Amino acid sequence: DRQVMEGTTDVQLQTLISYVPRLIIKRFFADLRKNGKNETPLMMDVFPASILFVDISGFTSLNEQFAKLGPKGIEKVVQHVNAYFGQLVQMITDHGGDVLKFAGDALIVAFGEPGSTETPEIITLRAVQCGLDIQKSLSSYQATQNLTLTLHLAIATGQLSTLHLGGIDDHFEFFPAGSIFDQIGTPLQLSKMGEVMLSPEAHACIAHRCASSQLDSVHHVTSVTDPIEKKHFPEIDLSAPGLAAHLKKYIDPAILLRLEAGQGLWLGEIRRISVMFLGMKIESQGAVDYGRSNQILQSLQKVVLRYDGFLRQFLMDEKGCTLIAVFGAPSAHEDDSIRSVAAALTCKQTLKYMELESFIGITRGLAFCGSTGSPSRQEYTVAGDIVNLSARLMNAASDGNRILCGTDTAKYAESRFEFCRFPSLRVKGKSELVEVYEPSVLGSSRGKMVTSPRTRHLGNSTHVLITVQQRMETKSKEIYGRDSEKGIVFEQVMGIKHDDPGVATIIQGPAGIGKSRMVDEVIRMTGERFKGRVYLGDTNPMDDTPLLAWQHIFQQLLHLSFNSQDENSVKIQEMFDQVGPENSEEFQKWKHLLNDVLFVNFPETEKSRPMTRSISFANRCSLAVNDEFKLVLQRLLIQIVTIMAQKSPRVFIIEDAQWLDKDSWDLALQVSEINGILLVLALRETKNLPSQYNSFVKSSSSCIINLRPLSDQDVIKLLKQEWGVSIIPRETSNKVISKCGGNPLFAKEIARVLQLEGVIQVENGKIVENSTISQVQISSSLDGLLTSHMDKLKPLQIMLLKLGSILGKLIDPQAIKHMYRQVDKTPIDVQVELESLKTSGFFISVEKEGHVTYQFSNLLMKEVVYSRILRSQQKVLHLAAAAYYERHHRDELYKFYVEIARHYELAGDRSKANQYKKKKEVRKFWKELGNKIRKQIKDKKTSEASST
Numbered sequence: 016d017r018q019v020m021e022g023t024t025d026v027q028l029q030t031l032i033s034y035v036p037r038l039i040i041k042r043f044f045a046d047l048r049k050n051g052k053n054e055t056p057l058m059m060d061v062f063p064a065s066i067l068f069v070d071i072s073g074f075t076s077l078n079e080q081f082a083k084l085g086p087k088g089i090e091k092v093v094q095h096v097n098a099y100f101g102q103l104v105q106m107i108t109d110h111g112g113d114v115l116k117f118a119g120d121a122l123i124v125a126f127g128e129p130g131s132t133e134t135p136e137i138i139t140l141r142a143v144q145c146g147l148d149i150q151k152s153l154s155s156y157q158a159t160q161n162l163t164l165t166l167h168l169a170i171a172t173g174q175l176s177t178l179h180l181g182g183i184d185d186h187f188e189f190f191p192a193g194s195i196f197d198q199i200g201t202p203l204q205l206s207k208m209g210e211v212m213l214s215p216e217a218h219a220c221i222a223h224r225c226a227s228s229q230l231d232s233v234h235h236v237t238s239v240t241d242p243i244e245k246k247h248f249p250e251i252d253l254s255a256p257g258l259a260a261h262l263k264k265y266i267d268p269a270i271l272l273r274l275e276a277g278q279g280l281w282l283g284e285i286r287r288i289s290v291m292f293l294g295m296k297i298e299s300q301g302a303v304d305y306g307r308s309n310q311i312l313q314s315l316q317k318v319v320l321r322y323d324g325f326l327r328q329f330l331m332d333e334k335g336c337t338l339i340a341v342f343g344a345p346s347a348h349e350d351d352s353i354r355s356v357a358a359a360l361t362c363k364q365t366l367k368y369m370e371l372e373s374f375i376g377i378t379r380g381l382a383f384c385g386s387t388g389s390p391s392r393q394e395y396t397v398a399g400d401i402v403n404l405s406a407r408l409m410n411a412a413s414d415g416n417r418i419l420c421g422t423d424t425a426k427y428a429e430s431r432f433e434f435c436r437f438p439s440l441r442v443k444g445k446s447e448l449v450e451v452y453e454p455s456v457l458g459s460s461r462g463k464m465v466t467s468p469r470t471r472h473l474g475n476s477t478h479v480l481i482t483v484q485q486r487m488e489t490k491s492k493e494i495y496g497r498d499s500e501k502g503i504v505f506e507q508v509m510g511i512k513h514d515d516p517g518v519a520t521i522i523q524g525p526a527g528i529g530k531s532r533m534v535d536e537v538i539r540m541t542g543e544r545f546k547g548r549v550y551l552g553d554t555n556p557m558d559d560t561p562l563l564a565w566q567h568i569f570q571q572l573l574h575l576s577f578n579s580q581d582e583n584s585v586k587i588q589e590m591f592d593q594v595g596p597e598n599s600e601e602f603q604k605w606k607h608l609l610n611d612v613l614f615v616n617f618p619e620t621e622k623s624r625p626m627t628r629s630i631s632f633a634n635r636c637s638l639a640v641n642d643e644f645k646l647v648l649q650r651l652l653i654q655i656v657t658i659m660a661q662k663s664p665r666v667f668i669i670e671d672a673q674w675l676d677k678d679s680w681d682l683a684l685q686v687s688e689i690n691g692i693l694l695v696l697a698l699r700e701t702k703n704l705p706s707q708y709n710s711f712v713k714s715s716s717s718c719i720i721n722l723r724p725l726s727d728q729d730v731i732k733l734l735k736q737e738w739g740v741s742i743i744p745r746e747t748s749n750k751v752i753s754k755c756g757g758n759p760l761f762a763k764e765i766a767r768v769l770q771l772e773g774v775i776q777v778e779n780g781k782i783v784e785n786s787t788i789s790q791v792q793i794s795s796s797l798d799g800l801l802t803s804h805m806d807k808l809k810p811l812q813i814m815l816l817k818l819g820s821i822l823g824k825l826i827d828p829q830a831i832k833h834m835y836r837q838v839d840k841t842p843i844d845v846q847v848e849l850e851s852l853k854t855s856g857f858f859i860s861v862e863k864e865g866h867v868t869y870q871f872s873n874l875l876m877k878e879v880v881y882s883r884i885l886r887s888q889q890k891v892l893h894l895a896a897a898a899y900y901e902r903h904h905r906d907e908l909y910k911f912y913v914e915i916a917r918h919y920e921l922a923g924d925r926s927k928a929n930q931y932k933k934k935k936e937v938r939k940f941w942k943e944l945g946n947k948i949r950k951q952i953k954d955k956k957t958s959e960a961s962s963t
Contacts, residue, residue, distance in 0.1 A: 028253050030279050031262040033393050037113040037248060038177055039189055041128055043261050044252075057182055059305040061193070063135045064127030064175035065142035065217060067112060068199050069103060069149070071096070072208070073164040074120035075403060075444035080162060082400040086285045086381055089399045090886050093283070093383045095158045096120070096398065101389040102153055108391060110145035111246030115177075115191045116330050117387055117394045119406070123191065123330070125175060139172045139220040140243050143236055146170060146211040154209045165208040171198035172217040176303040180312040180329070183320060187264045188312055192303050192331045202233040211236050267325055269345040269806075270395050276810035277839045282395065283385025284883045287798050288343030289355035289424060290402050291324075292376045292409035293362055295336045311369065318361045322354040323556075327397060337409075338362075341397050344384035348556075349526065349800040352379050352427035356454050359418050360432075372416045376408025379423040385885075400444075407442035408451065418454055425452035483549045483571075486538045492736055494532050495759075496729035500720050501536055507718060508540045513664045513691035519683075519711055521672075522697040524722030525856055526800055527760025530697040533722065534670055537695050541666045549666040554674035561678050562612055564669045565652070569613055572659060577614050584615040590658060601650065608648045645678060653685050660691035672698040680707035687716070700856075701807070724757025724872075733759055737766045738777050744784055747775060756873020764797055765875075801879045808855070814838055815848055816857060819871065820881035821892045823914070825861065826869040833899040834892060893922035909938050 032040065042060065077095065081088030100122070104114060107124050116123040126145070127138040146168045156164040173195035181187045202212035218227065218234040227236040252258075263271055273282055293315070312329055319326045319340045327339040340358060342351040359375045366373045382399035401421070408419040417437075425434040432454045439448035494501070500522075507520050522533050541549045550571045552564035560566075569575065573590075575583045587609070591599040606617040659665060667686065669675065675683070684707045687694040696711070698704070711717045725733065730752050734743055747769070755761035769775045776783045805813060818834045819826040832845045849869055852858045857876060858869040871877040884892070897918035900911045908915075916931035 025253050027275060027277075028259055028262075030274055031259060031266065032251060033388075033391055034274075034395070035262055035265050036115045036125075036189060038115070038125065038128060039179075039262070039265060040251060040258075042177075042179075043258065044255065045130065047255060047257075057179055057187075057309070059176055059178045059303065060129040061174055061176045061302070062127060062129045062131070063138060063173070064125050064195065065135075065139045065170055065172045066175065066191075066195055066199065067107075067122075067124040067126065067142045067146055068169045068171075068203055069122040069124065070167040070169075070203060071099065071120040071164050072167055073158070073162060077158055077162060077164065078400050078403055079444050079446070080159065086882065087886055089285060089381060089383050093385075093387065093398050094887070095156070095164070097387055097389075099153070099156045099164060100387060103149065104389040104392045106149055106153065107145060108248070109245060110148065111141055111248065112145050114388070114392045115189070116328065117396055118328070118330055119398075119402070125191065127175065129177075135172055136220045136224070137243060139170070139217050140224060140239060141246060142170050142172075142217075143211065143213070143221060143225060144239055144242055144245075147236070147239065150209050150211055167203060167206040167208070168211045169199050169203035169206055169214070170211065170217045171195050171202070171214040172220050173198060178303065178305060178308055180309045181316045183313055183316045185264055186267070186316070186326075188316070188326065188329050189265060190308065190312065190329055190331070192308065196331050201231070205230055205233055206235075267345060267395065269325070273345070273810045276814075277841065278810055278814060279386070281814065281838055281888060283383065283885050283888070284344070285381055285885065286344045286347065286384045286802065286883060287380065288341055288347075288382050288384065288397060288401075289351045289377060289379045290382070290397060290405040291338075291340045291342070291355050291359055292405045293338040293340070293359070294374045294409050294413060295338075295366065295371055296413075297336050297371070311366070311371070314365050314369065315362055318358055318365060321361075322358040323348060324354060324358055327395075341384075343799065343802075344382075344397060345395070346806045347799060347802040349803050351799055352424050353431045355379070356418075356420065356424065356428045356432050360454065363418060374409055374412035374416050375418040376405045376410070376412055376420075377418065377424050378402075378405040378408065378421040379427060380421075383885075403444055404442065404449065407444070407449075408440075411440050411442065411451070420452045420454060422450045422452070425454075428454070483538055483542060483551055486535060486551070494529070494536060495732045495736075496725040497529065497533065497536075497722070500533060500722065503718060503720055504533070504537055505540060507693060508537070508544060508666075511664050511666075511691065511693045513660060513662070515690060516716060517687045517689045517692035517694065519687040519694045519696065519714065519717040520720065521711055521717060522695065522720045522722065523700050525758070526699055526804070527758045528722045528724070529759050530699070530722060531670065532759075533720070534668060534695070534697050537666075537668060541693070545664060545666055548663060549668065552667065552669040554669065554671045556671075556674045561676055562682065564672075564675060564679055565682055566612055568667055568669075569652070569655070572665070573613065573655070575614050580614055580616040583613060584617055587613065587615060587655075590655070594658060598654075601647065602654070605647045605651065608644065609651060612648070612652070645681075649678075649682055649685065652682060653689070656686055656692070657689050660689055664691040664693065666693045666695065668695040668697070670697045672696040673701050673704060677705055677707075680705050683707070684710055687711070687714075725759055725762075726757065727752050730755060730757060730759075730762050733762055734766055737763055738770075738782060740777060740780055740782055742781070744782055747782060747784060754874045754878075756875070758873065760800075761797060761873065761875055797875055798879045798882070801876050802883070805857075805876075805880065808852075811843060812848055812852055815845070815852065816880045817884050818892065819858070819869065820877050820884070821889065821896055823917070824870060825863065826858070826871075828867070828869070829903065830896060830899045833903070834895045837891060837895045890922045893918040894924070897922065897927070909934070912938065 042058070074096070077092055081092050084091070100117070103122060107114060107122070112124045112126055114122055115125050124142075126142045127133065150166065150168060154166055158164050174193055175191060175195050176193040178190040178192060179187050180190050198214035198216055202214050206212040213227070213234045213236055215232055215234070218236070224239060224241040225236050226238045226240060227234045266274070270282070273279070295311075315329075315338055316326060322342065323346065325341040325345060327341050329338045330336070340355075342348070342355045342358070348354060355377050359377055363373050363375065378401040380399070380401035382397045382401055384397050385395065386393045387396045387398065388394060404421060408421065412419040419437060420434065434452040434454050437451040437453045440451050442449055504520065507518055511518060522530050524530055538549060550568045552568040554564050570577075573583070573586060575586070591602045604620055607619045609615055610617055656665070669683070683694060683696065686692055712719060731743060731748050734748065734751060735741060750769075751762055751765045755765055770777070774785045776785075805816060808816070814835065815831060818831050821834070822830055826849075828845050828849055831849070835843060835845070849858060853860055853869065856872055859872050861868050861870055897915050900915050901908065904911055912931045912935040916928045916935065919925075919928035919931065
C-alpha cells in the first residue's frame with residue numbers, strides 16, 4: 016500500500032529491483048532497521064567478500080563478424096550475449112551471488128555482505144562452487160556456425176569496499192572497489208576455457224576443502240571436496256516505505272520514465288551515439304579513501320550532466336578505474352559528437368586539477384542501447400562495435416595520457432574543435448588499421464561561433480564570436496519562400512526611431528527551418544540603416560553562465576575588452592558621470608555588481624560590502640539566492656541600455672534564444688520596452704519556454720514570425736541554388752521533396768548526401784543521376800537532429816511514433832490503438848495523443864473516406880523512427896498490424912491485401928505474405944477479366960445499335 020501511495024506498483028518495483036545490485040537493497044533495509052529511514056545513500060561499507068570475475072571470450076570476434084550486417088548485426092550480437100548472460104545470471108543467483116556490474120562482456124559478482132557471520136572460507140566456497148557449476152554447464156556457447164563463446168573465470172577473496180558515490184541531482188553510482196581487485200589480473204590472464212582460477216588469497220581460504228593445481232602464483236581449482244549448501248536470497252518486502260524512491264536514485268531519469276511507463280520490455284533501440292571511455296590510474300594504498308573517491312566521481316558526474324550525457328558506468332577492475340559516458344542515449348542531441356569531445360576535454364582538465372592523469376577514447380556510430388542481462392538482474396547498457404573501439408582507443412591513449420577519437424567523431428565535431436591526425440592504430444577486433452584523431456582545446460575556422468579572430472573566455476567555455484560586420488560581409492545566397500516574412504521585418508526595421516517605444520520581433524520555428532537565414536536578413540536590413548548599432552548575442556546550451564548572451568551584447572555595445580578591465584571601468588564610470596549624480600546614485604553604490612557581466616573591476620563600497628561578501632557571481636544573479644541583487648543588477652544594465660538608446664536607436668539580436676537562462680529572459684523583456692530599441696529573438700519552438708516568452712507573445716508591441724515549411728517549388732529553387740544547375744531531374748527532386756518535408760536544412764543535407772554518395776553528379780551545370788538513387792539511405796546524416804526532437808516527447812508519444820512508422824504512409828488511429836495493446840494494456844486516448852504529436856510537428860492529419868488519419872510530416876522522421884526499433888520488435892509490431900487489418904476489415908479485406916502482405920513480409924512470415932500476394936493477383940485477374948467482359952458487352956451493344 017505504501018508503494019502504491021508513492022506511485023509505484025509491485026510490478027514496477029520488481030523491475031526497479033532488477034536494475035540494482037542486491038547490496039544496495041540490503042543497505043537500504045539495514046538503515047531502515049537502524050534509523051527508521053534512509054535519508055541519503057552517501058556511504059561506504061567494507062566487508063570480507065569473494066569476487067567472481069566472469070569474462071566472455073570471443074565477444075570481440077562476434078562483434079567484428081556481425082558489424083558488417085549493420086543494425087541487424089548489432090542486434091544479433093546483443094541477442095547472443097543476453098542469451099548467455101541470462102543463463103549466467105540465473106546460475107549466479109541460485110548460488111547466492113550478487114551481480115555488481117555488467118562490464119561489457121564480463122560480469123563482476125560478489126559473494127558476502129556487510130554484517131554477515133559467514134567466514135571468508137564459506138564465502139569463497141560459495142564463489143568456487145558457483146564458478147565450477149558455470150564452467151560445467153555454460154563453459155561454451157555456440158554463437159554462430161564457426162564461432163564459439165567461451166568463459167574465463169577468476170576468483171579473489173579479501174576486503175571489498177562498496178561505495179555509494181555522487182549525489183549530483185540526487186543520482187548515485189554504486190562503486191565496488193578495494194585491493195581485492197588487484198588480485199584478479201593474474202588468475203584471469205592465466206585462465207583457459209573450462210577453468211576456474213583462484214588468487215593466492217582465495218586459495219588459502221579453501222585449500223583444505225578443494226582439489227587444485229598451482230600455476231605460477233595462482234591455483235586452478237577442479238573440485239570442492241567438502242561442499243556447502245546453496246544460499247538463496249530472501250524475499251524482498253515490497254511494502255517497505257521509501258524503497259522505490261531509494262532505488263530510483265541509482266537509475267537514470269530518462270530510463271526511469273520509460274520503466275514507469277511500463278515500457279521496460281521495449282527499452283532496447285538502435286541509436287547513433289557517441290561513447291567516451293575515460294581511464295584513470297589510481298594507486299590503491301590499502302584502504303579506499305571514500306572522500307577522495309566521491310570527489311572524483313562528483314567532479315566527473317557534474318561534467319557529464321553539464322553536457323547532458325549519460326554516465327553509463329564507473330567501475331574498478333584489474334586494469335584500474337574506468338568511467339563510461341554516453342551522449343545520444345537514452346536522450347539525444349543534434350550535437351552529441353561535439354558534447355562528447357567537450358566533455359572529454361573538461362574531464363581531463365578537471366582531473367588534472369586533482370593531480371590525476373587520464374586517458375580517453377571517443378567513438379561515434381550505431382549501437383544497441385537498452386537492457387542487458389535477465390529479468391531478475393539487468394542494466395541499461397550500450398553495445399556494438401563502436402563501444403569496443405572506444406575502449407581500445409582509451410587503452411591506446413594511456414601512452415601519453417591523450418584523448419583519441421575515431422573518424423566519425425572528428426568529422427562531426429570539427430565545427431567546434433581542431434583535430435590533429437594521429438598515427439593509425441592496429442587494435443584488437445579490427446583487421447585493418449584504424450584512423451585516429453586527437454582534439455585540441457580551441458575551435459577550428461569552421462562553424463558559426465568560431466570565425467572571429469578575437470577569442471574570449473565567457474562563462475564556462477571558450478567562445479570566438481562572429482561580429483555583425485562579418486555576418487554582413489559574408490555573401491549570403493538568396494533566401495526562398497520568405498517574401499512575406501522579409502516584408503514584416505522590413506516594416507519593423509524602417510519604423511524604429513529613438514523616441515518611439517521599443518519593439519520585439521520573435522522569429523520561431525523548428526530546427527533547420529531557416530531562422531539563421533532570417534537573422535541574416537535582419538542583419539542586412541538593420542546594418543544598412545543603423546551602421547555600427549546592431550549587436551549580436553549568442554547562447555550555448557552547454558554553458559550555464561548567467562546572462563551569457565547579454566555579456567556578448569554589452570561587450571559590443573560599450574566596446575569593452577576582456578583583457579582591459581581598468582579601461583572598461585573608466586569608460587562606464589564616465590558614462591554615468593555624464594548623466595549627473597541624481598541619476599547615478601544607485602550605480603555608485605552597486606557598480607561592483609557589474610564586474611562579472613561587463614569585465615570591469617569596480618571595488619565594493621562600504622554600504623554594499625556586508626551584503627555581498629562571499630556571494631559568487633552566479634548566486635548574485637540568481638533570483639533563488641537574492642532577489643535584491645538580481646533586481647539591482649537588472650536596473651543598472653537597463654540604465655546603460657537607456658543611456659545608449661537616447662543617442663540613437665539600437666538593434667539587439669539573440670539567436671537560439673530557447674537556451675536563454677531565466678535572468679536573461681527577464682532582462683530581454685525589460686530591454687524591449689526601452690524607447691528606440693528593436694529586440695530580435697530567434698528561437699526554436701519547445702515546450703519548456705519560460706513565462707517571459709508568453710509575455711512577449713501577448714504584448715501588442717511584439718511581432719511573432721512563424722517560419723513554415725517551404726513549398727515544393729521553393730525546395731526545387733533551393734536545390735538548383737545548391738547544385739548550381741537550372742534543371743533538376745524529376746526523380747531527384749521527388750526524392751528530396753518527399754523526404755525533407757519542406758525543411759530547407761533537410762533539403763540541403765539530402766542534396767549533400769546524394770552528391771557525396773555519388774548518387775548524382777553535377778557536370779557542366781547539369782545533373783547526372785546514378786541508377787542507385789532509389790536505394791540510397793539518407794536518414795543517418797540527420798538522425799541526431801531528428802532523434803533529439805523525438806526524445807523530448809513523453810514515453811507514450813515516442814511509442815506512438817514507433818507504431819506509426821510500422822504502419823507506413825497512412826496512420827489509422829484505430830490501428831494504433833490495437834497495436835498499443837501489444838505494448839501496454841493501460842487505456843489511452845489515442846486521438847488526443849496523435850493530435851498532440853500533430854501540434855508538435857511530427858504528424859499532419861489527412862481526411863480519408865470521412866475518417867481522420869495521420870502521416871509523418873516528413874519521410875526522414877519516419878525512417879529515423881523506424882530505424883530505432885529493434886528487428887525483433889519490428890516483427891512483433893508488423894504481426895500486430897497485420898492482425899488488425901484481418902480482424903477489423905474482414906468484410907472488405909481485399910482493399911488491404913497489399914498492406915497485409917507487406918506486414919507479413921517484414922515480420923518474416925513469407926508464407927502468409929505470399930498468400931496475400933496471390934489473393935491480390937487473383938483479385939486483379941478477376942477484376943481485369945470483368946472489365947474486359949464489360950467492355951466486350953458494351954462494344955457489342957454499340958455495334959448492334961450502329962447496325963440498326
